[in-house]
Amino acid sequence: MKPTAEVVHAASALSSWMSGVCTEVNKLSSDVSSLLERNLAGKSRADRAALKGLDEYPREFLTKNSYAAGAGTFFAVETIEQGAPALDWWARKEYGTIGRLDLDMTPGSSRYYDYEKLPFFSTAASTGEQSLWGPYVDFLGFEEYILTFAAPLSVHGHFTGVAACDIRIKDLEPLIMPTLRAIPGDAALVNASNRVILGNSGLYLVGERIKSGSPNQHQLALDVPHLGLSLIYTV
Amino acid sequence: MASPSSFQSQIYRSLPEIERADAIVDRLTKAIGLGLLKVGERLPPEAALSEMFGVGGATLREALGDLRERGIVETRRGRSGGTFVVNQPRAQTDAIRDWFLSTSISEIRDIGDEHSAIAATTVRLACERAEAHDFERLQDLARALILADTPEVRAPADSRFHIELAIAAQSPRLTNAEIRLQEETVQQLWTPLTVAFDPEQATAEHLELVRAVAQDQPEKAQNLVLEHIRRNIFHLIDKKLTLGYAQSNQDGQ
Numbered sequence: 279m280k281p282t283a284e285v286v287h288a289a290s291a292l293s294s295w296m297s298g299v300c301t302e303v304n305k306l307s308s309d310v311s312s313l314l315e316r317n318l319a320g321k322s323r324a325d326r327a328a329l330k331g332l333d334e335y336p337r338e339f340l341t342k343n344s345y346a347a348g349a350g351t352f353f354a355v356e357t358i359e360q361g362a363p364a365l366d367w368w369a370r371k372e373y374g375t376i377g378r379l380d381l382d383m384t385p386g387s388s389r390y391y392d393y394e395k396l397p398f399f400s401t402a403a404s405t406g407e408q409s410l411w412g413p414y415v416d417f418l419g420f421e422e423y424i425l426t427f428a429a430p431l432s433v434h435g436h437f438t439g440v441a442a443c444d445i446r447i448k449d450l451e452p453l454i455m456p457t458l459r460a461i462p463g464d465a466a467l468v469n470a471s472n473r474v475i476l477g478n479s480g481l482y483l484v485g486e487r488i489k490s491g492s493p494n495q496h497q498l499a500l501d502v503p504h505l506g507l508s509l510i511y512t513v
Numbered sequence: 514m515a516s517p518s519s520f521q522s523q524i525y526r527s528l529p530e531i532e533r534a535d536a537i538v539d540r541l542t543k544a545i546g547l548g549l550l551k552v553g554e555r556l557p558p559e560a561a562l563s564e565m566f567g568v569g570g571a572t573l574r575e576a577l578g579d580l581r582e583r584g585i586v587e588t589r590r591g592r593s594g595g596t597f598v599v600n601q602p603r604a605q606t607d608a609i610r611d612w613f614l615s616t617s618i619s620e621i622r623d624i625g626d627e628h629s630a631i632a633a634t635t636v637r638l639a640c641e642r643a644e645a646h647d648f649e650r651l652q653d654l655a656r657a658l659i660l661a662d663t664p665e666v667r668a669p670a671d672s673r674f675h676i677e678l679a680i681a682a683q684s685p686r687l688t689n690a691e692i693r694l695q696e697e698t699v700q701q702l703w704t705p706l707t708v709a710f711d712p713e714q715a716t717a718e719h720l721e722l723v724r725a726v727a728q729d730q731p732e733k734a735q736n737l738v739l740e741h742i743r744r745n746i747f748h749l750i751d752k753k754l755t756l757g758y759a760q761s762n763q764d765g766q
Contacts, residue, residue, distance in 0.1 A: 480747035
């Protein structure tokens with residue numbers, strides 16, 4: 279069955295919004311890559327000197343893109359000299375200021391944030407493509423209910439880490455709800471594992487997994503490469 | 514409503530900044546709103562209140578003065594005098610509207626998740642532990658909801674029933690958790706803003722729940738209470754969508 283004009287319109291509006299975020303995260307990734315390629319000057323691992331000036335890009339990202347709550351870079355640990363920070367993460371704090379987020383990077387510590395094992399990092403590492411992870415509760419990290427957009431970062435063709443941004447589910451809601459509400463029936467934006475990111479009614483609640491079942495339920499993939507997003511709607 | 518930025522901030526969160534007198538006004542207003550203190554009831558003497566709240570006499574008198582100005586309590590002189598609860602606090606429509614505008618659907622769903630966890634165990638324990646006089650009391654409290662004829666009295670009647678279930682479960686900690694959850698959402702549930710909530714169906718569900726508890730059917734009781742909470746949360750989300758996003762339907766943007 280062909281989706282209605284409203285569904286098609288909403289899908290295209292959501293695709294374009296999500297692609298906009300991807301473009302920004304890709305730009306962050308390529309800015310960081312260029313800086314490292316300049317600073318490394320032939321060395322294989324980045325030391326503190328090579329990371330100098332890195333913080334400028336995520337700060338710029340957050341200033342420009344008010345939808346994001348956090349942004350920055352996570353490096354593959356083997357590409358960083360011992361003693362140099364393995365991550366550079368910036369978050370919007372109270373009263374609109376932007377500050378560095380300090381995470382516990384001590385293996386074995388009870389608050390160790392082992393990001394290389396987290397999907398936003400490991401997916402980018404294994405596929406080499408941008409990815410979207412969430413909604414998830416980012417325990418020990420940002421510690422909120424968020425979505426993470428990540429893009430792999432390479433230096434002279436070698437995978438070096440990811441550039442990423444976080445969006446709070448709470449902040450995303452007012453941005454995309456009007457688009458979903460323009461669809462007359464029940465509809466939801468879902469991620470690659472069919473988990474609801476946002477629904478336009480109580481039928482599809484954020485965080486729930488959509489099981490196929492109802493014959494009235496249809497799915498339309500969004501035109502955003504690699505993220506696996508789609509629109510579920512009932513008629 | 515600002516959400517804490519991390520789980521750690523839960524531990525180190527700042528102590529309430531509002532003046533202690535305001536805190537007393539807030540505590541008593543909520544207790545009256547929930548029906549834990551009833552209209553006509555006399556508050557303990559001022560000296561006892563100061564001691565229990567851990568504040569000086571001047572602070573306590575300031576708080577009681579505020580409650581008197583709002584017409585919630587009245588102080589009478591003489592032998593049978595004292596401070597009496599004389600009125601339900603008015604449901605604060607503006608505060609409720611603000612709550613709906615500032616609370617996201619994911620947060621409302623999350624309140625429902627926590628409430629489901631608390632209520633499921635509460636009702637299972639109530640099946641095991643409640644006795645005949647508890648059933649009667651629960652039934653009376655269930656009926657009180659349908660007899661309540663304004664939103665201001667439906668909210669306390671509804672929350673009183675759920676708190677009593679936790680009491681029947683014999684758990685002070687579950688009772689405290691239930692009180693906190695009721696404080697958080699019951700006014701929003703019954704406010705006549707946008708769509709009114711149907712007291713008949715809520716009462717029918719409460720009565721069915723009492724029957725399941727009385728017949729010691731924990732499985733059934735749990736399903737009933739989970740479905741009851743799910744319906745409440747759907748209603749809150751509907752109100753949120755109507756108050757927060759009513760424009761979007763018309764604009765089609």
